[in-house]
Amino acid sequence: MTSILHRDPKNSLPLAVHGDGVWLEDSEGRRYLDASGGAAVSVLGHGHRRVIEAIREQAANLAYAHTAFLANEPSEKLAEFLIDRAPPGFGRVFFCSGGSEATEAALKFARQYHHARGETERTIFIARDQSYHGATLGALSVSGNKGRRTPYESILSPCRFIEPCYAYRHQGENESLEQYGRRAADALEREILAQGAHRVAAFIAEPVVGATLGAVPAAPGYLARVREICSRYGVLFIADEVMCGMGRTGTLFACTQDGVAPDLITVAKGLAGGYQPAGALLISSEVHDGLIASAGRFEHGHTYIGHPIACAAALAVQETIEEDGLLGRVSRAGEALRSILAQNLGPLGVVGDIRGRGLLVGVELVSDIDTKAPFAASLRLHARIKQAAMSEGLIVYPGGGCVDGVSGDHILFAPPFIARDDDLEEIGRRITRAVQRAVESEVAA
Numbered sequence: 001m002t003s004i005l006h007r008d009p010k011n012s013l014p015l016a017v018h019g020d021g022v023w024l025e026d027s028e029g030r031r032y033l034d035a036s037g038g039a040a041v042s043v044l045g046h047g048h049r050r051v052i053e054a055i056r057e058q059a060a061n062l063a064y065a066h067t068a069f070l071a072n073e074p075s076e077k078l079a080e081f082l083i084d085r086a087p088p089g090f091g092r093v094f095f096c097s098g099g100s101e102a103t104e105a106a107l108k109f110a111r112q113y114h115h116a117r118g119e120t121e122r123t124i125f126i127a128r129d130q131s132y133h134g135a136t137l138g139a140l141s142v143s144g145n146k147g148r149r150t151p152y153e154s155i156l157s158p159c160r161f162i163e164p165c166y167a168y169r170h171q172g173e174n175e176s177l178e179q180y181g182r183r184a185a186d187a188l189e190r191e192i193l194a195q196g197a198h199r200v201a202a203f204i205a206e207p208v209v210g211a212t213l214g215a216v217p218a219a220p221g222y223l224a225r226v227r228e229i230c231s232r233y234g235v236l237f238i239a240d241e242v243m244c245g246m247g248r249t250g251t252l253f254a255c256t257q258d259g260v261a262p263d264l265i266t267v268a269k270g271l272a273g274g275y276q277p278a279g280a281l282l283i284s285s286e287v288h289d290g291l292i293a294s295a296g297r298f299e300h301g302h303t304y305i306g307h308p309i310a311c312a313a314a315l316a317v318q319e320t321i322e323e324d325g326l327l328g329r330v331s332r333a334g335e336a337l338r339s340i341l342a343q344n345l346g347p348l349g350v351v352g353d354i355r356g357r358g359l360l361v362g363v364e365l366v367s368d369i370d371t372k373a374p375f376a377a378s379l380r381l382h383a384r385i386k387q388a389a390m391s392e393g394l395i396v397y398p399g400g401g402c403v404d405g406v407s408g409d410h411i412l413f414a415p416p417f418i419a420r421d422d423d424l425e426e427i428g429r430r431i432t433r434a435v436q437r438a439v440e441s442e443v444a445a
Protein backbone atom coordinates (compact mmCIF):
# COMPACT_ATOMS: atom_id res chain seq x y z
CA MET A 1 0.00 0.00 0.00
CA THR A 2 1.25 3.46 -0.82
CA SER A 3 -0.12 6.99 -0.83
CA ILE A 4 2.62 8.13 -3.19
CA LEU A 5 2.06 8.65 -6.88
CA HIS A 6 5.11 6.67 -7.93
CA ARG A 7 6.78 7.07 -11.31
CA ASP A 8 5.39 3.70 -12.35
CA PRO A 9 2.25 3.03 -10.29
CA LYS A 10 1.99 -0.55 -11.68
CA ASN A 11 5.24 -1.74 -10.11
CA SER A 12 5.96 -1.68 -6.43
CA LEU A 13 9.51 -0.75 -5.54
CA PRO A 14 11.89 -2.11 -2.93
CA LEU A 15 12.11 0.24 0.06
CA ALA A 16 15.57 1.78 0.41
CA VAL A 17 16.55 1.98 4.07
CA HIS A 18 20.31 2.40 4.14
CA GLY A 19 23.24 3.57 2.06
CA ASP A 20 26.93 3.01 2.60
CA GLY A 21 29.65 3.85 0.05
CA VAL A 22 28.63 2.48 -3.35
CA TRP A 23 25.95 0.25 -1.80
CA LEU A 24 22.24 0.75 -1.15
CA GLU A 25 20.20 -1.63 0.97
CA ASP A 26 16.45 -2.31 1.01
CA SER A 27 14.13 -3.27 3.84
CA GLU A 28 14.48 -6.98 2.96
CA GLY A 29 18.24 -6.79 3.41
CA ARG A 30 18.99 -6.94 -0.34
CA ARG A 31 22.02 -4.91 -1.40
CA TYR A 32 22.39 -2.98 -4.66
CA LEU A 33 25.64 -1.76 -6.17
CA ASP A 34 24.82 1.81 -7.21
CA ALA A 35 26.56 1.83 -10.60
CA SER A 36 24.72 4.90 -11.87
CA GLY A 37 24.77 7.04 -8.72
CA GLY A 38 20.98 7.02 -9.11
CA ALA A 39 20.90 9.34 -12.13
CA ALA A 40 24.55 10.48 -11.99
CA VAL A 41 23.88 12.14 -8.64
CA SER A 42 25.90 10.30 -6.04
CA VAL A 43 29.55 11.33 -6.31
CA LEU A 44 30.88 10.53 -2.83
CA GLY A 45 28.67 7.49 -2.38
CA HIS A 46 26.27 7.14 0.51
CA GLY A 47 26.77 7.89 4.20
CA HIS A 48 29.82 10.16 3.87
CA ARG A 49 30.69 11.33 7.42
CA ARG A 50 32.05 14.77 6.54
CA VAL A 51 29.00 15.73 4.51
CA ILE A 52 26.62 14.42 7.15
CA GLU A 53 28.45 16.47 9.78
CA ALA A 54 28.30 19.63 7.64
CA ILE A 55 24.53 19.19 7.25
CA ARG A 56 24.07 18.55 10.96
CA GLU A 57 26.08 21.62 11.92
CA GLN A 58 24.34 23.90 9.43
CA ALA A 59 20.87 22.70 10.48
CA ALA A 60 21.73 23.45 14.09
CA ASN A 61 23.09 26.92 13.26
CA LEU A 62 20.77 28.23 10.60
CA ALA A 63 18.36 26.08 8.61
CA TYR A 64 16.74 28.78 6.50
CA ALA A 65 16.73 32.52 5.87
CA HIS A 66 14.76 33.97 2.96
CA THR A 67 17.14 35.46 0.39
CA ALA A 68 14.92 38.51 -0.15
CA PHE A 69 15.83 39.61 3.37
CA LEU A 70 19.14 38.03 4.33
CA ALA A 71 22.28 36.61 2.76
CA ASN A 72 23.83 33.48 4.24
CA GLU A 73 27.38 32.25 4.62
CA PRO A 74 27.22 28.74 3.07
CA SER A 75 25.80 30.11 -0.19
CA GLU A 76 28.40 32.91 -0.31
CA LYS A 77 31.21 30.41 0.26
CA LEU A 78 29.89 27.90 -2.25
CA ALA A 79 29.46 30.61 -4.90
CA GLU A 80 33.04 31.75 -4.35
CA PHE A 81 34.29 28.14 -4.56
CA LEU A 82 32.51 27.61 -7.89
CA ILE A 83 33.47 30.93 -9.45
CA ASP A 84 37.14 30.43 -8.48
CA ARG A 85 37.14 27.19 -10.47
CA ALA A 86 34.78 28.10 -13.33
CA PRO A 87 35.93 28.71 -16.91
CA PRO A 88 37.40 32.19 -17.52
CA GLY A 89 35.00 35.11 -17.31
CA PHE A 90 32.44 33.66 -14.91
CA GLY A 91 31.40 36.02 -12.13
CA ARG A 92 28.07 35.15 -10.50
CA VAL A 93 26.03 32.17 -9.31
CA PHE A 94 22.26 31.80 -8.91
CA PHE A 95 21.41 28.86 -6.63
CA CYS A 96 18.30 26.69 -6.95
CA SER A 97 17.10 23.23 -5.97
CA GLY A 98 17.76 21.05 -9.01
CA GLY A 99 18.49 20.74 -12.71
CA SER A 100 15.12 21.81 -14.10
CA GLU A 101 15.16 24.96 -11.97
CA ALA A 102 18.68 25.68 -13.20
CA THR A 103 17.51 25.38 -16.82
CA GLU A 104 14.51 27.65 -16.15
CA ALA A 105 16.85 30.22 -14.65
CA ALA A 106 19.18 29.98 -17.66
CA LEU A 107 16.36 30.43 -20.18
CA LYS A 108 14.85 33.34 -18.28
CA PHE A 109 18.24 34.97 -17.76
CA ALA A 110 18.97 34.73 -21.48
CA ARG A 111 15.61 36.21 -22.38
CA GLN A 112 15.78 39.03 -19.84
CA TYR A 113 19.34 39.84 -20.91
CA HIS A 114 18.25 40.50 -24.50
CA HIS A 115 15.03 42.21 -23.46
CA ALA A 116 16.82 44.54 -21.06
CA ARG A 117 19.31 45.51 -23.74
CA GLY A 118 16.59 46.41 -26.22
CA GLU A 119 16.95 43.27 -28.38
CA THR A 120 13.34 42.43 -27.67
CA GLU A 121 12.88 40.27 -30.76
CA ARG A 122 15.28 37.63 -29.44
CA THR A 123 12.76 35.06 -28.24
CA ILE A 124 13.82 31.88 -30.04
CA PHE A 125 15.74 29.10 -28.33
CA ILE A 126 17.63 26.47 -30.28
CA ALA A 127 18.32 23.06 -28.77
CA ARG A 128 19.10 19.56 -30.03
CA ASP A 129 17.17 16.38 -30.72
CA GLN A 130 17.65 13.60 -28.15
CA SER A 131 18.48 16.02 -25.35
CA TYR A 132 17.04 16.57 -21.90
CA HIS A 133 17.13 19.78 -19.92
CA GLY A 134 14.39 19.23 -17.37
CA ALA A 135 10.77 18.44 -16.59
CA THR A 136 9.25 21.88 -15.98
CA LEU A 137 7.47 23.42 -18.95
CA GLY A 138 10.23 25.84 -19.94
CA ALA A 139 12.96 23.23 -19.59
CA LEU A 140 10.88 20.57 -21.36
CA SER A 141 10.21 23.02 -24.19
CA VAL A 142 13.92 23.01 -25.03
CA SER A 143 14.34 19.25 -24.47
CA GLY A 144 14.49 17.02 -27.52
CA ASN A 145 13.55 13.87 -25.61
CA LYS A 146 10.48 12.77 -27.60
CA GLY A 147 9.01 10.40 -25.03
CA ARG A 148 9.02 12.98 -22.29
CA ARG A 149 7.58 15.75 -24.53
CA THR A 150 4.76 13.88 -26.25
CA PRO A 151 1.81 14.42 -23.85
CA TYR A 152 2.69 18.09 -23.38
CA GLU A 153 3.69 19.00 -26.93
CA SER A 154 0.78 21.37 -27.48
CA ILE A 155 1.46 23.44 -24.36
CA LEU A 156 5.24 23.73 -24.75
CA SER A 157 6.90 26.96 -25.84
CA PRO A 158 8.27 27.00 -29.39
CA CYS A 159 11.85 25.83 -29.77
CA ARG A 160 13.95 24.90 -32.80
CA PHE A 161 15.91 21.64 -32.80
CA ILE A 162 19.06 20.64 -34.65
CA GLU A 163 20.72 17.20 -34.76
CA PRO A 164 22.80 16.13 -31.79
CA CYS A 165 26.55 15.60 -32.17
CA TYR A 166 26.48 11.80 -32.15
CA ALA A 167 29.47 10.35 -33.94
CA TYR A 168 28.53 6.65 -33.63
CA ARG A 169 25.39 7.25 -35.70
CA HIS A 170 26.09 10.38 -37.75
CA GLN A 171 29.79 10.54 -38.60
CA GLY A 172 30.30 10.01 -42.33
CA GLU A 173 32.41 7.09 -43.55
CA ASN A 174 35.11 9.29 -45.03
CA GLU A 175 34.89 11.96 -42.39
CA SER A 176 37.33 12.48 -39.49
CA LEU A 177 35.87 13.12 -36.04
CA GLU A 178 36.99 16.75 -36.31
CA GLN A 179 35.31 17.15 -39.71
CA TYR A 180 32.17 15.60 -38.34
CA GLY A 181 32.23 17.88 -35.28
CA ARG A 182 32.45 20.93 -37.52
CA ARG A 183 29.66 19.71 -39.80
CA ALA A 184 27.40 19.01 -36.82
CA ALA A 185 28.06 22.45 -35.33
CA ASP A 186 27.44 24.18 -38.64
CA ALA A 187 23.81 23.04 -38.41
CA LEU A 188 23.50 25.63 -35.65
CA GLU A 189 24.60 28.43 -37.92
CA ARG A 190 22.14 27.35 -40.59
CA GLU A 191 19.30 27.31 -38.05
CA ILE A 192 20.23 30.73 -36.66
CA LEU A 193 20.25 32.20 -40.17
CA ALA A 194 16.99 30.47 -41.07
CA GLN A 195 15.29 32.00 -38.03
CA GLY A 196 16.96 35.39 -38.44
CA ALA A 197 19.90 35.98 -36.10
CA HIS A 198 18.22 38.99 -34.48
CA ARG A 199 15.41 36.70 -33.26
CA VAL A 200 17.52 34.00 -31.56
CA ALA A 201 18.05 34.24 -27.79
CA ALA A 202 20.20 31.23 -26.94
CA PHE A 203 21.45 27.77 -27.85
CA ILE A 204 21.38 25.09 -25.15
CA ALA A 205 23.33 21.81 -25.23
CA GLU A 206 24.84 19.21 -22.94
CA PRO A 207 28.64 19.02 -23.54
CA VAL A 208 28.33 15.28 -22.89
CA VAL A 209 24.78 14.11 -23.55
CA GLY A 210 23.62 12.15 -20.52
CA ALA A 211 20.54 10.00 -20.16
CA THR A 212 18.89 10.58 -23.54
CA LEU A 213 21.78 9.38 -25.70
CA GLY A 214 23.85 7.49 -23.13
CA ALA A 215 27.05 9.44 -22.42
CA VAL A 216 27.83 10.88 -25.84
CA PRO A 217 30.67 13.44 -25.72
CA ALA A 218 30.82 16.23 -28.27
CA ALA A 219 33.21 15.47 -31.14
CA PRO A 220 36.52 17.36 -31.02
CA GLY A 221 36.05 20.98 -32.05
CA TYR A 222 32.24 20.85 -31.94
CA LEU A 223 31.76 23.04 -28.86
CA ALA A 224 34.49 25.48 -29.92
CA ARG A 225 32.71 25.93 -33.24
CA VAL A 226 29.38 26.36 -31.42
CA ARG A 227 31.00 29.04 -29.25
CA GLU A 228 32.29 30.82 -32.34
CA ILE A 229 28.88 30.74 -34.06
CA CYS A 230 27.00 31.95 -30.96
CA SER A 231 29.42 34.86 -30.48
CA ARG A 232 29.16 35.83 -34.13
CA TYR A 233 25.38 36.21 -33.96
CA GLY A 234 24.95 37.52 -30.41
CA VAL A 235 23.28 34.26 -29.36
CA LEU A 236 23.95 33.15 -25.77
CA PHE A 237 25.46 29.70 -25.30
CA ILE A 238 24.03 27.71 -22.38
CA ALA A 239 26.01 24.59 -21.40
CA ASP A 240 23.78 22.19 -19.49
CA GLU A 241 26.18 20.43 -17.14
CA VAL A 242 23.49 19.17 -14.80
CA MET A 243 24.60 15.60 -15.46
CA CYS A 244 28.09 15.90 -16.93
CA GLY A 245 29.39 18.67 -14.67
CA MET A 246 30.79 18.79 -11.14
CA GLY A 247 33.62 16.39 -11.86
CA ARG A 248 31.59 13.59 -13.45
CA THR A 249 33.75 13.66 -16.61
CA GLY A 250 37.06 14.23 -14.77
CA THR A 251 37.11 18.04 -14.57
CA LEU A 252 34.86 20.19 -12.40
CA PHE A 253 33.25 21.68 -15.52
CA ALA A 254 32.91 19.40 -18.54
CA CYS A 255 33.25 22.20 -21.09
CA THR A 256 36.81 23.02 -20.01
CA GLN A 257 37.93 19.77 -21.69
CA ASP A 258 36.74 21.29 -24.95
CA GLY A 259 38.52 24.56 -24.17
CA VAL A 260 35.25 26.44 -24.22
CA ALA A 261 33.67 29.07 -21.96
CA PRO A 262 29.90 29.32 -22.52
CA ASP A 263 27.85 32.33 -21.32
CA LEU A 264 25.76 30.33 -18.88
CA ILE A 265 26.38 26.95 -17.22
CA THR A 266 23.83 24.91 -15.31
CA VAL A 267 24.83 22.33 -12.70
CA ALA A 268 22.90 20.19 -10.19
CA LYS A 269 23.04 16.42 -9.44
CA GLY A 270 26.71 16.01 -8.39
CA LEU A 271 26.81 19.51 -6.89
CA ALA A 272 25.56 18.21 -3.55
CA GLY A 273 25.90 14.55 -4.55
CA GLY A 274 22.39 13.64 -3.39
CA TYR A 275 22.88 14.81 0.18
CA GLN A 276 20.59 17.78 -0.49
CA PRO A 277 18.56 18.97 -3.50
CA ALA A 278 20.81 21.60 -5.06
CA GLY A 279 21.37 23.22 -8.43
CA ALA A 280 23.01 26.35 -9.76
CA LEU A 281 23.26 28.64 -12.74
CA LEU A 282 26.71 30.12 -13.32
CA ILE A 283 26.71 33.39 -15.21
CA SER A 284 29.57 35.03 -17.10
CA SER A 285 30.46 38.49 -15.84
CA GLU A 286 29.83 40.04 -19.23
CA VAL A 287 26.31 38.70 -19.49
CA HIS A 288 25.60 39.36 -15.82
CA ASP A 289 26.79 42.96 -16.05
CA GLY A 290 24.83 43.47 -19.27
CA LEU A 291 21.57 42.45 -17.63
CA ILE A 292 22.15 44.24 -14.33
CA ALA A 293 23.29 47.48 -16.01
CA SER A 294 20.11 47.60 -18.09
CA ALA A 295 17.45 45.99 -15.91
CA GLY A 296 18.83 46.39 -12.40
CA ARG A 297 17.92 42.87 -11.28
CA PHE A 298 17.26 39.35 -12.52
CA GLU A 299 13.47 39.07 -12.42
CA HIS A 300 13.31 35.53 -11.07
CA GLY A 301 13.41 33.65 -7.78
CA HIS A 302 12.19 30.73 -5.67
CA THR A 303 11.53 30.34 -1.96
CA TYR A 304 14.45 27.97 -1.51
CA ILE A 305 17.20 29.65 -3.54
CA GLY A 306 20.53 29.66 -1.74
CA HIS A 307 19.25 27.28 0.92
CA PRO A 308 21.86 27.23 3.71
CA ILE A 309 21.76 23.48 4.38
CA ALA A 310 21.82 22.61 0.66
CA CYS A 311 24.77 24.96 0.11
CA ALA A 312 26.64 23.69 3.20
CA ALA A 313 26.21 20.11 1.96
CA ALA A 314 27.35 21.03 -1.55
CA LEU A 315 30.39 22.86 -0.23
CA ALA A 316 31.36 19.85 1.90
CA VAL A 317 30.93 17.55 -1.13
CA GLN A 318 33.00 19.77 -3.41
CA GLU A 319 35.76 20.39 -0.86
CA THR A 320 36.01 16.66 -0.18
CA ILE A 321 36.32 15.86 -3.90
CA GLU A 322 39.09 18.42 -4.23
CA GLU A 323 40.98 17.58 -1.04
CA ASP A 324 40.80 13.83 -1.68
CA GLY A 325 42.03 14.32 -5.27
CA LEU A 326 39.03 12.42 -6.62
CA LEU A 327 38.93 14.03 -10.07
CA GLY A 328 42.13 12.26 -11.13
CA ARG A 329 40.54 9.05 -9.93
CA VAL A 330 37.44 9.79 -12.07
CA SER A 331 39.42 9.84 -15.32
CA ARG A 332 41.37 6.66 -14.49
CA ALA A 333 38.32 4.80 -13.19
CA GLY A 334 36.34 5.81 -16.27
CA GLU A 335 38.92 4.25 -18.57
CA ALA A 336 39.05 1.14 -16.40
CA LEU A 337 35.25 0.83 -16.43
CA ARG A 338 35.07 1.15 -20.22
CA SER A 339 37.64 -1.58 -20.72
CA ILE A 340 35.97 -3.86 -18.13
CA LEU A 341 32.65 -3.38 -19.94
CA ALA A 342 34.25 -4.11 -23.30
CA GLN A 343 35.82 -7.33 -21.97
CA ASN A 344 32.71 -8.55 -20.16
CA LEU A 345 29.91 -7.44 -22.44
CA GLY A 346 31.78 -7.72 -25.75
CA PRO A 347 31.38 -11.52 -26.09
CA LEU A 348 27.57 -11.19 -25.89
CA GLY A 349 27.66 -9.83 -29.45
CA VAL A 350 25.21 -6.97 -28.83
CA VAL A 351 27.52 -4.09 -27.99
CA GLY A 352 27.59 -1.45 -30.72
CA ASP A 353 29.48 1.30 -28.90
CA ILE A 354 31.11 1.97 -25.54
CA ARG A 355 31.65 5.66 -24.94
CA GLY A 356 31.75 8.49 -22.47
CA ARG A 357 34.12 10.65 -20.48
CA GLY A 358 35.34 10.01 -16.98
CA LEU A 359 32.73 8.23 -14.94
CA LEU A 360 29.89 9.04 -17.32
CA VAL A 361 29.93 5.92 -19.45
CA GLY A 362 27.43 4.63 -22.00
CA VAL A 363 26.95 1.33 -23.79
CA GLU A 364 24.75 1.26 -26.89
CA LEU A 365 23.25 -2.12 -27.70
CA VAL A 366 22.46 -3.24 -31.23
CA SER A 367 20.95 -6.34 -32.78
CA ASP A 368 23.58 -6.29 -35.55
CA ILE A 369 27.03 -4.87 -34.88
CA ASP A 370 27.91 -4.44 -38.58
CA THR A 371 24.77 -2.61 -39.66
CA LYS A 372 24.23 -0.94 -36.23
CA ALA A 373 20.57 -2.01 -36.47
CA PRO A 374 18.88 -1.41 -33.11
CA PHE A 375 16.63 -3.90 -31.35
CA ALA A 376 12.92 -3.39 -32.06
CA ALA A 377 11.62 -0.62 -29.82
CA SER A 378 8.60 -2.75 -28.90
CA LEU A 379 10.90 -5.19 -27.06
CA ARG A 380 11.84 -2.46 -24.57
CA LEU A 381 15.19 -4.12 -24.05
CA HIS A 382 16.39 -1.24 -21.88
CA ALA A 383 13.50 -1.80 -19.43
CA ARG A 384 14.26 -5.53 -19.30
CA ILE A 385 17.90 -4.76 -18.55
CA LYS A 386 16.95 -2.41 -15.72
CA GLN A 387 14.79 -5.13 -14.19
CA ALA A 388 17.38 -7.88 -14.68
CA ALA A 389 20.09 -5.65 -13.19
CA MET A 390 17.98 -4.92 -10.12
CA SER A 391 17.57 -8.64 -9.54
CA GLU A 392 21.36 -9.00 -9.87
CA GLY A 393 21.71 -6.35 -7.12
CA LEU A 394 22.88 -3.68 -9.54
CA ILE A 395 21.51 -0.22 -10.25
CA VAL A 396 22.23 1.14 -13.75
CA TYR A 397 20.32 3.72 -15.80
CA PRO A 398 19.21 2.19 -19.12
CA GLY A 399 17.24 4.21 -21.65
CA GLY A 400 15.52 3.84 -25.01
CA GLY A 401 15.23 6.00 -28.10
CA CYS A 402 18.86 7.01 -28.62
CA VAL A 403 18.72 6.36 -32.38
CA ASP A 404 15.74 8.52 -33.29
CA GLY A 405 13.75 9.16 -30.14
CA VAL A 406 11.94 5.83 -30.45
CA SER A 407 14.36 2.96 -31.12
CA GLY A 408 17.82 2.32 -29.74
CA ASP A 409 18.81 0.96 -26.32
CA HIS A 410 21.65 2.13 -24.13
CA ILE A 411 22.86 1.69 -20.58
CA LEU A 412 24.26 4.60 -18.61
CA PHE A 413 26.86 4.02 -15.90
CA ALA A 414 27.80 6.80 -13.47
CA PRO A 415 29.19 5.23 -10.31
CA PRO A 416 30.27 7.37 -7.36
CA PHE A 417 33.83 8.72 -7.69
CA ILE A 418 34.86 6.62 -4.68
CA ALA A 419 34.14 3.35 -6.53
CA ARG A 420 37.19 1.07 -6.16
CA ASP A 421 38.65 -1.15 -8.86
CA ASP A 422 36.95 -4.23 -7.41
CA ASP A 423 33.60 -2.38 -7.46
CA LEU A 424 34.12 -1.70 -11.17
CA GLU A 425 34.92 -5.38 -11.77
CA GLU A 426 31.75 -6.32 -9.89
CA ILE A 427 29.73 -3.91 -12.07
CA GLY A 428 31.18 -5.65 -15.14
CA ARG A 429 30.17 -9.11 -13.88
CA ARG A 430 26.66 -8.15 -12.76
CA ILE A 431 25.74 -6.12 -15.87
CA THR A 432 26.92 -8.96 -18.10
CA ARG A 433 24.60 -11.43 -16.38
CA ALA A 434 21.77 -8.87 -16.53
CA VAL A 435 22.18 -8.12 -20.25
CA GLN A 436 22.48 -11.81 -21.05
CA ARG A 437 19.24 -12.54 -19.22
CA ALA A 438 17.44 -9.59 -20.81
CA VAL A 439 18.55 -10.56 -24.32
CA GLU A 440 17.60 -14.21 -23.72
CA SER A 441 14.15 -13.18 -22.45
CA GLU A 442 13.78 -11.05 -25.56
CA VAL A 443 14.61 -14.03 -27.79
CA ALA A 444 12.15 -16.21 -25.85
CA ALA A 445 9.39 -13.58 -26.05
Ligand SMILES: Cc1ncc(COP(=O)(O)O)c(C=O)c1O
Nearest residue numbers: 098099100132133134210242243
Ligand atom coordinates in the same frame (compact mmCIF):
# COMPACT_ATOMS: atom_id res chain seq x y z
C1 LIG B 1 21.28 17.23 -18.58
C2 LIG B 1 20.13 17.42 -17.64
N1 LIG B 1 19.58 18.63 -17.49
C3 LIG B 1 18.56 18.85 -16.64
C4 LIG B 1 18.02 17.82 -15.90
C5 LIG B 1 16.88 18.07 -14.95
O1 LIG B 1 17.33 17.97 -13.64
P1 LIG B 1 16.34 17.66 -12.43
O2 LIG B 1 15.81 16.28 -12.63
O3 LIG B 1 17.22 17.79 -11.21
O4 LIG B 1 15.27 18.69 -12.44
C6 LIG B 1 18.56 16.54 -16.02
C7 LIG B 1 17.99 15.41 -15.26
O5 LIG B 1 18.21 14.27 -15.52
C8 LIG B 1 19.64 16.33 -16.91
O6 LIG B 1 20.19 15.12 -17.07
